[in-house]
Amino acid sequence: MNEILSKLYSVIEDRKNNPIEGSYTNYLFDKGIDKILKKVGEETAEVIIASKDDNKEDLINEMCDVIYHTLVLLNYKNIKLEDIEKELEKRNEKICNKKQERRPIENI
Known part of the structure; x- marks a missing residue:
């Protein structure tokens, strides 16, 4: 999975640098x-609908679509995939990781 995500990210980065x-x-x-x-919002909503419709x-x-966007x-x-991977590794080490209160949303 990591390999395909890296390839896709590289293609996206290439399109950004070489339109x-x-x-x-x-x-x-x-x-x-x-x-x-x-x-991202539209595709996330479509994930919810597809999940509710129980259509694999x-x-x-x-x-x-959500992953791509x-x-x-x-x-x-x-933000590099390596940054996400590092954060996921840190989170994986935690046990009993109850969510903290969310910070207020700013700059909307």
């Missing part, structure tokens, strides 16, 4: 953060 006309990834980068966030094939397809967001924000 190709007609590329959907370039379209997202050109439109900017608002469009990328809109797509739709859920897999929508999860792939999330990777675009990470790349847009200059």
Whole structure:
């Protein structure tokens, strides 16, 4: 799984650095953060719907869309997959990790 995510992230990064006309990834980068966030939100909602409909094939397809758009967001924000991996490794070491209170949302 890590290999395919790395390959996809590399393609996204390449599109960002070497735009190709007609590329959907370039379209997202050109439109900017608002469009990328809109797509992450839309695809996440579609994951919820596919889960409620109990349709495995739709859920897999929508999860792939969420992963792709999330990777675009990470790349847009200059966050590497290694940064995510490190954080997941830290979290994996925790036991009895009850969620803390969420901090207030700022800059909306």
